[in-house]
Amino acid sequence: MTILTLSHLTKRYGTRTVLDDVSLTISAGERVALLGHNGAGKSTMMKLILGLIHADGGAVDIAGHAPGSSVARSLTAYLPENAAFHPALTAREQIRHYLRLRGQPASKADALLEKVGLADAARRRIGTYSKGMRQRVGLAQALIGAPRLMILDEPTSGLDPVSRREFYALLDELAAQGTAILLSSHALSELEARTDRIVILSGGKMVAEGPLAQLRGEADLPLTVHILPAEGQGAVLAAAFPEAEPQGNALFLHCAPSDKLALLERIAANRHLVADFDLQPASLDDLYSHISRRAA
Numbered sequence: 001m002t003i004l005t006l007s008h009l010t011k012r013y014g015t016r017t018v019l020d021d022v023s024l025t026i027s028a029g030e031r032v033a034l035l036g037h038n039g040a041g042k043s044t045m046m047k048l049i050l051g052l053i054h055a056d057g058g059a060v061d062i063a064g065h066a067p068g069s070s071v072a073r074s075l076t077a078y079l080p081e082n083a084a085f086h087p088a089l090t091a092r093e094q095i096r097h098y099l100r101l102r103g104q105p106a107s108k109a110d111a112l113l114e115k116v117g118l119a120d121a122a123r124r125r126i127g128t129y130s131k132g133m134r135q136r137v138g139l140a141q142a143l144i145g146a147p148r149l150m151i152l153d154e155p156t157s158g159l160d161p162v163s164r165r166e167f168y169a170l171l172d173e174l175a176a177q178g179t180a181i182l183l184s185s186h187a188l189s190e191l192e193a194r195t196d197r198i199v200i201l202s203g204g205k206m207v208a209e210g211p212l213a214q215l216r217g218e219a220d221l222p223l224t225v226h227i228l229p230a231e232g233q234g235a236v237l238a239a240a241f242p243e244a245e246p247q248g249n250a251l252f253l254h255c256a257p258s259d260k261l262a263l264l265e266r267i268a269a270n271r272h273l274v275a276d277f278d279l280q281p282a283s284l285d286d287l288y289s290h291i292s293r294r295a296a
């Protein structure tokens, strides 16, 4: 079921087009990453979805409702990059306050804070929290009302690796319950296993869209291969793979995706010379650089 539809969405500031004819749909349970350099139009797209600004062309539809309408607002949650809260309030007081504003029982606060891992700190003032803990308060606030669509603007910036992992685990849980998720991030490596689809904006235009595997296939970027020689076999192995470069003790080479099987056969044929090898597809960083360069 489609939760979010953007049709030919366009936004201009003066004579400058900052979002240019962008069309996109996101279904229930889908996790979509929005990537792009600074100024590419990511926040503009989010503000249009939230109904905070108005489009100059095209339309946004949230499960059949216009952005900013009361139904769309009740279906949508938003977590800004730096969620700010009153430092003198405890997380419990802050979330109870938001629940009352949303017309929901304040008694739900403890369950929400438990869900985001803040049960133990719930009665401490937010002013004493780390950045990661404040982001969790933001997520608890975003979870009020079981949103169908979550918009997250660089939600993991400034979080340590463990907090990031826990944050994505929570998003996975939400997606599994049917929430559609759109998140922007500059931390590409962490998105690889965490999103179903990637959207890349460049200069306001959508320059790539699809599952990572599909974008990888289309870009046809080479794989990187490291081969570690068996004891005393370095020179013989290097002669068997003359196209490889030495890198420390190992050999390093690039391989086109279509040549992968042939290379594996060569490695297997020389297995008596090989202690180990690894073969890695292009990372999301590589893919992003490739697509951005092509768009420029």
Ligand SMILES: Nc1ncnc2c1ncn2[C@@H]1O[C@H](COP(=O)(O)OP(=O)(O)OP(=O)(O)O)[C@@H](O)[C@H]1O
Residues within 6 Å of the ligand: 013, 018, 036, 037, 038, 039, 040, 041, 042, 043, 044, 045
């Ligand atoms: N109110 C405004 N008036 C004029 N120009 C604006 C306004 N808001 C944004 N812009 C311009 O629109 C372009 C897109 O900005 P946007 O904030 O959407 O980028 P972004 O992709 O979110 O960047 P970042 O990664 O830095 O957050 C930028 O060039 C920005 O300067």
